[in-house]
Amino acid sequence: MGRIIFSTESGADLPKDLVAKHNIQVVPMHVIMDGKDYLDGELSVEEVFDYHHRTKKIPSTAATNEHEYHDLFTRIREEYPKSIIIHIGYTSKASASFQSALIAAESFTDIYLIDALNVTGGLGAVVMYAVQLLEENPTIETEELIEKVEAIVPKTRLAFIPGSLDFLRAGGRVSNIAYISGALLKIKPCIELKEGKLVSTKKYRGNMSTVAEKLFRDYLNEYNIDRQQLYLLFSIGLEESIKKRIDQIAIEEGFKNVKWMQAGAMISTHAGPGGFGIAGIER
Incomplete structure (x- = not known):
């Protein structure tokens, strides 16, 4: 069995120390301010709040698109050629992001997508549950791991x-x-x-x-x-x-x-x- 690599969106708000420690691949969502599209992470929160303070306007947001997911999955495969990718995504009920991931995944094999039906810390909690489950059971079968993760989504x-x-x-x-x-x-x-x-x-x-x-x-x-x-x-x-x-x-x-x-x-x-x-x- 190939190495399992987890991915998710920046909307999970996972701290950088956890991302680095567990090799979680994070793809940015978007913040649009003054007509310019910023990747979530390249624009600081302070800039968002300062913009509102100055203009009384609030930036809008946008989902990660199909091409960005394709680039993410390609990059993972190039770095880990025999990997199994498990993408745990931002709720499909509040963003088009998960649908874009599904479309991009059609071009790849050994890739599984889980709709966390959650955002920010809720999404992060699902990702970290999956990470810890694998670390505690490194020989667990992929199907069993996915089944266990999907079981805690509604919880x-x-x-x-x-x-x-x-x-x-x-x-x-x-x-x-x-x-x-x-x-x-x-x-x-x-x-x-x-x-x-x-x-x-x-x-x-x-x-x-x-x-x-x-x-x-x-x-x-x-x-x-x-x-x-x-x-x-x-x-x-x-x-x-x-x-x-x-x-x-x-x-x-x-x-x-x-x-x-x-x-x-x-x-x-x-x-x-x-x-x-x-x-x-x-x-």
């Missing part, structure tokens, strides 16, 4: 609160009426992935410090999350005191490993500054 839970309704509205995730009422009442919506779709499920009132803790406790009450691993998400601007409090709660709740993941430019165009989220896999 992967992501919930986040955007830092700014301005960014959420621009991304089409909240209506003008909801935006106005939310801004006036200082309401913060919770966004979750339901069957691959981004859905507003709850509404919280108060400052982010209060709301972040309430979201975390509600999340743990609703989902029986495996205490072995938890991913905590933030966009630039989230106060360090909030992160420390969430870390404290995670320890109290018995989580063995906690990893903070910063939203990249693409995800930040939807979350805005100071956003907070949680991703884990149910037992």
Whole structure:
């Protein structure tokens, strides 16, 4: 059996240390600002927020296209000629990215695609589950590995609160009426992935410090999350005191490993500054 290589999109927001350590191949999605198309990763999050501050405009985003996936898969095969490629992709219900990957994969053999039906830390959690499963069972058959990964896709839970309704509205995730009422009442919506779709499920009132803790406790009450691993998400601007409090709660709740993941430019165009989220896999 050839070496298994995992790939995913930049929208997984995987930290660079994990990408390098586990040789995960990441293909960038796109951020479009002032009519220029940037690859996610070549444009800093600070530039996105500064652009909004100066112009009151918010960049748009675009999926990875078929040619970029073809280049990705070709590059992997050139570097690892007998490899088996497993691509774990951004939810097909919120982006055309996965469909483009499917089209590109038709030109290759020994390539498998898994729709994670998730984004940012939720997608990252699925990728890291696959990576760890292979590292713990290096002789596992490809079909068994894929079956196990697909089985945890519906058990992967992501919930986040955007830092700014301005960014959420621009991304089409909240209506003008909801935006106005939310801004006036200082309401913060919770966004979750339901069957691959981004859905507003709850509404919280108060400052982010209060709301972040309430979201975390509600999340743990609703989902029986495996205490072995938890991913905590933030966009630039989230106060360090909030992160420390969430870390404290995670320890109290018995989580063995906690990893903070910063939203990249693409995800930040939807979350805005100071956003907070949680991703884990149910037992």
